[in-house]
Amino acid sequence: AAFTIGMLLTPPDVISQTLMAVPMWLLFEFGLIIGSWYKPKMNEK
Structure with a gap:
């Protein structure tokens, strides 16, 4: 998806x-890593 957006937003070279695509891809991967660190706390009743 990052390369498709990069293709649409930049001149055709x-x-x-x-x-354009590589930084968007790295931000996506960084978001996945940060998201994997976050674990919601379960309420113990």
Whole structure:
């Protein structure tokens, strides 16, 4: 999906598309890592 958005938002050359897509992909991966650290606390009743 990051490469598709990069393709739509940049001129049609591969370097620009990659420079746009790679940071978006890294932010996505970073979000997954942060999300895996968060675990909701269960209420024990």
